[in-house]
Amino acid sequence: MACHTRSNSFPSRSHPLASNFEEHLRKLRSSSSIFCRLNGLQDLHDCVDKVLCLPLTQQALAQEQQKKRVDELLNGSLKLLDMSSIAKDALLQTKECVQGLLSALRRRRRGDEISSEVKKFLASRKAVKKTIKKAFRNLKACSPCNISEEHETITILREVEAVTFTVFESLLSLIITGEPKAQPKLSGWTSLVSKLVQPNKRVACEEEESDINEFKKVEVALSSFIAHKSPTSKLDNIFHVQNQLKELETSIQDLEQGLECLSRTLIKNRVSLLNILNH
Template sequence: MDSFAANSKKSFHIRSNSLPSKPHPVVDEINENLRRLKASEEATSSSSTLCQKLDGLQDLHDSIDKLLLLPLTHQALVDNKSVDDLLEGSLKILDVCALAKDILSQMKESAHELESALRRRKDDMIDVQKYLNSRKMVKKAIHKALKGMEKTSSQKSDESLEIVSLLKEAETVTYNSIQSLLLFVAGPKSPSKMSRWSLVSKLMQPKKVANKEDGAYGNEVEMVDASLYSITGHKSDFFVQVEEVQNSLRKLESCIRDLEEDLENLYRCLIKNRVSFLNILNHFLNH
């Protein structure tokens, strides 16, 4: 499928192609989706807000696929020098989305294994350390990916055409949302430094209160990390009850399942968009 992308390096005749003075309804639809997603960017990342963002991205890319089916879009993309950038951008988003899927799958498996181990053997520190080692690997992979995303998202396009501008804006918003997801999964940088009292306070708070807090150690990922690091640091008294850790792990598994489902749906939308891009190029390369 992506062989067409390589062939797209051909020089196309560039004309001024922009949307008509009265936007097509699907353009209004895309702009509205973008507006909602941008408005949510400042919200504190929680499992629920991330699921909402992923749902919003699905709506956005469903609308984009409608735009890619319009004849005026075909002409604008093929005659425009930014077509290669758009294809490259769609592939990079697919790659980072696939990475996020892999990381979520790995985390869910690790959380399930630890929860099962603690259920069988209440004080098995080997399994706790195994989970923490897995988390370190996940964080390393995430921070490496985030560095690459920063370089990509910092690239600016001089393209002024409205269709291309709209698609590039959607690309940026998608990147920002996936970045928020990865930061959520990475969790705090130094959970082991959390104070004993701070952890106990967090664990004692009702969920509806904790979710509203902007401070660290408030979400499902962070609570598990903090609890486990405290267990390894206070092996003698186990002031954090293992049952509470098990409950946190089950909540984390449920959170990850929800994110996985929404991310998988988004991934399918992104593949559909890329196929539409390549079909446009294939049509014009053969005519």
């Protein structure tokens, strides 16, 4: 990461960990798919865990003057775990509703009975969105600090926190709206961080279509289903609705798997920071 001055506490460019760290950041920058970005975060935090296990890193962060910063990183890690928990709860609730609606559709009830199930699904989605928005108001991105006054390892870990926050924010936006959140224009070091996860525009055109994805497509399909007045029209539309629901169910399962793996690594990193703080 050329914007920083290397210190003895962080691996030099020739060290495999430093090379891996920068490679993971490049991959995050080149991907616009939320699935790929979650996997990229997993790789990035795995690398962070290895860095935190280095004796030089532990000695540097255990210094008295760094303990306040380490404590701030711990607060940030807790915030990221909260965001992961919010996302997992929302995905689980949505998946359960998808499975319930698919079950009703397979039983081939009359059109009006299916419409009642569809309305329950849409009401549940509305509740999920409300819950996410309420919880998200209490979560703020990490505050920018003067890099020159920070230990380099602290700066790097704060950048990782900001990158992770950005991806989680995009995921929650996807769950709410069906589209990943557009990145805001930022200044200072936060702008540098946001650029790490900005997708290449050419790649975005190819990948984002799959992300504008099943959440939004299902709601459109179900709203159209409700709008049809003719029972025959409703029944004719069942197969389309079923296909959209199955695609959403598959996407949710993929997101859940990515979040679960990432959460375990976030917890592992948090334990490492706690051990350093209590050293």
